[in-house]
Amino acid sequence: MNLEQVFKQYKEESIHGRYITLALIEPLLHKLNTNKQLKIIGKSVLGKPIYSYTIGKGKTKIFLWSQMHGNESTTTKALFDFLNVLQGDSEIAQQLLSSFTFCAIPMLNPDGATLYTRENANKVDLNRDSQELSQPESKLLRATFESFSPDYCFNLHDQRTIFGLSETGKPATLSFLAPSYNEKREINESRLKAINLIAMINEKLQPYLPDQIGRFDDSFNINCIGDTFQYLGVPTLLFEAGHFSNDYQREETRKYVFMSLILSFKILFENDIVVNGIDKYLSISQNKVIFYDFMYKNIKINYDGIEIITNFAAQYKEELIENQVCFIAYISQIGDLEDKLGHLEYDAKGALYKDDFDNIPKLDQKADFYLDNNVKFVNGMIKI
Structure with a gap:
């Protein structure tokens, strides 16, 4: 059959x-x-x-x-x-x-x-x-x-x-x-x-x-x-x-x-x-439990003039909006992502993280950000 x-x-x-x-x-x-x-x-x-x-x-x-x-x-x-x-x-x-x-x-x-x-x-x-x-x-x-x-x-x-x-x-x-x-x-x-x-x-x-x-x-x-x-x-x-x-x-x-x-x-x-x-x-x-929807590796973050390299992950939340299920990506983990995988993974290779707030990723913040001012991420993904 x-x-x-x-x-x-x-x-x-x-x-x-x-x-x-x-x-x-x-x-x-x-x-x-x-x-x-x-x-x-x-x-x-x-x-x-x-x-x-x-x-x-x-x-x-x-x-x-x-x-x-x-x-x-x-x-x-x-x-x-x-x-x-x-x-x-x-x-x-x-x-x-x-x-x-x-x-x-x-x-x-x-x-x-x-x-x-x-x-x-x-x-x-x-x-x-x-x-x-x-x-x-x-x-x-x-x-x-x-x-x-x-x-x-x-x-x-x-x-x-x-x-x-x-x-x-x-x-x-x-x-x-x-x-x-x-x-x-x-x-x-x-x-x-x-x-x-x-x-x-x-x-x-x-x-x-x-x-x-x-x-x-x-x-x-x-x-x-x-x-x-x-x-x-x-x-x-x-x-x-x-x-x-x-x-x-x-x-x-x-x-x-x-x-x-x-x-x-x-x-x-x-x-x-x-x-x-x-x-x-x-x-x-x-x-x-080994996956996130998104994983971002080797991200450079500026903490009050001190630069560090870290990782963070984002996860979709399913939200019903006008009778349609929408997938909204939120930052869900920051730091050590050992033994975890992403359905989509992005290696920033030391690119500097920036967003429209204070340029530091925070838990439960929407995954909208920039890397080195020239790569824009919207809802977790690169916006072409």
Whole structure:
């Protein structure tokens, strides 16, 4: 199977970029509702409908949810690409629909999606609410889990551009995790199933995304939904969509999430799962905080007549301005940047730093400055 070609064929072109809201996906859900697969399972804090979409007639039940965090939209795009496959008449669609029943909640947190925030409208992180179930969205997710009784859970998220792989010096474009079910991080039957599946996904995805796949931290937190579902005995996989070079809109990353979903279910369909994949799983590079969006090296700064050479880094903050996600670069670290990398790195070779204030970089200051008066940086990048 040519996964690149499958993605091009079924990509949902009507949604793109980072700002994915309920208003954008509702028409798609109704378009996909060809046989009463769509259901409103409840409402958000602000009264917006939360939908589930169920398709297939297979014995193995797959539960997927996305945008639990409103500003994590990459997997939502990939999920719609995947649902387009299931609505097609290809061989893979027929195989998957006969083997699996899929229940997807494409947008668990529509209020957070509109506000482009991690939390819901009550400023609660839904991924820390799996025990208290204090929010309507958390209750709906748990109720759907219990009524659907899945065999596998797919917990779909985004991660920040700061994550990478120390061994390769590359960004962690995708990271996976079989969440722990207890404090000791032991491996029981359900967690082993998730581990085995992730080991195979990684193996089959490497030719498409070499050295850019990470393993997320498995510290146990029963308040997290993935840990809770694993604790309840259902194999759960965490997907974290990360950064691909120059892909801040995450359209390339979207493709690899799509490929991972197709591979997941193809592996399960073909029973192409390693018996004990623990070693293969643990060999996946650990996801670590090693990146800044920008790194500036060998910058000359004049401190009251004393010149020093230093480094500093800048990081984008994602700000919603007039219904558009804008990436605004702010200085985030000054001095020793040992063991850190920049998605974009600039060696000033001793050029003198100047700005419109007091010619000294400061934390949380916008990354607008000059080097030797003849190179201008605006929003972190050289202005041509």
